Amino acid sequence: MIRTPLRPLARILRAREKGENPDDIEAENRARRHAEIQDRSRRGAERRLVFLATVFLVAFSTVGLRMGGLASSQPTEPRVQTTGAQIISQRADITDRAGRVLATNLLTHSLYAHPQQMIDPKRAARELAKVFPDLDQERLTKDFTGKRTFLWIKKKLSPEQMQAVHDIGEPGLLFGPREMRLYPNGHLASHILGGATFGNEGVSSAEVLGMAGVEKAFDGWLRDPANDGAPLSLSIDLSAQAAMEEVLANGMKVMNAKGATAIFMEVQTGEIVAMASLPDFDPNDRPRPLTKGDASDSPLFNRAVQGQYELGSTFKIFPVAQAIDAKLINPNTMINSSSPMKIGKYLIHDFHNYGRQLSVADIIAKSSNVGTVRVAQMVGVERQKDFLQKLGFFEATPVEMTEAPTGRPLVPQRWPAVTAATVSFGHGLAASPLHLASAYATIANDGKRVRPTLVHGHKHQEGEQVLSPKAAKVAVDLLRQVVTRGSGRNTDVEGYEIAGKTGTADKPRPTGGYYKNKVVATFASVFPASDPKYVLVVTLDEPSASTAGGGESRVAGLTAVPVAAELIRRLAPLVGLRPQTESKLPTIEPRLPDGLKLVAN
Known part of the structure; x- marks a missing residue:
């Protein structure tokens, strides 16, 4: 800042020349400077007063608005804030399609010690061993x-155990609150839910993480606070699931099977209404996985999703439907069924001798291997592979479970003529029962691809057209004849127009070849045949049914089919499907050449 002198020399000299007093010049300049200083002080004071007034106005306005907001809001209980890294312990519930709880949280306590x-x-130590015999x-x-300063003793306590520890009266034994995952229905839908465990742990809280099933597949969603506690709604129906597990357990016992699985699915949406795998487990007390031996021996093994089975004659409808779609055949086309049939050095036999010719309708109804192979040869290897790929047999199912990728089908690397032949009647390609259910749902859905899902109510993208609607309708009609006059007669539940196909496949040995007395029996069905709504697949692992003559039978018609019939009787009313009084399906009457007669068994 440039300071102006009080006695400027130029003015002093001019004043002296004029005879004026130079002190007046100094007095005048001093007065002007004092006036300027007073003006600056006044302006500064005014600015400070305006600023303080503004601050007070904003502060009182904020307080007033906040008080008004609190007065108009609903009262809520305050939440305690913890310092340090926060452990996300709250986990959303899982419900069935009707909102019934399948998995929820329960407040419990942990036990730890400060020695x-x-x-x-x-x-x-002595008293704790009495309360907890496993310690x-x-x-x-x-x-x-010893020298330890902290020790976990139990991660979860029941109220009775907590009281017993409290009665010990030891100040070094302390309790910490935490949430645990609770499955109120026990074993029900255990493979679907999977189970949960603890992640990051503290003495006052613990993080709950999914271990398997949908708990792990949707772990991030279930733990996301942004969802505001909204439950995950699954497509399964709790009542249907309970009925399925009950019937399947009884069927597994009666048929002396090693294991069993069933899938009940909506045709149009792909939503799984019920899915069970036996033996199962209680997710509240999840067992340890096997470290050696056959994985399917563990109750944790999900046969519906992880099982890789050769599904036998249930595959026969695929080449037939494809050939009908390509206009190579129709249900009345006569096919050479002379048995055995030779392909290279291999012979393909039928279970019975059906004569020189069978109609396409009879090939499916009587389950002729030879006739199916003849049809598959008309289709050709490349078109056969392409069709199976479009049905989903070359990839894992997209169902929302962590186990799904482990159930990828076992597809032959090479596809010579003999492989194309065996695959046409369900041998040489191993897939899960869920793959089969999806493929049958695709046929029942007018040939549009159906992908299975466990989530209810989401908008489902329409699948690609794998098969023409006309060919798909004819395929369902052919499957209906399996039930009315073929190997599926024992599942003809009155009023529900069941259409399906049996399949009995020898189990492969781990060392190569096949067992002579171990099979996988399957029945895949859709109903009602005139307007398909649901798909049901039942698979029994190593069944053996007693026959009237005192012998044993392992074929699907006597093992899987009766179980499927009882399941349909129980499940159909639960989903609101009323029995029909009259069939709406046309009857396909095969036209035979003169002199040839066929007798339906």
């Missing part, structure tokens, strides 16, 4: 009397 604070550590008293004594 340095214990009065009598030996007595504490080792000697190990506890060693831990309590």
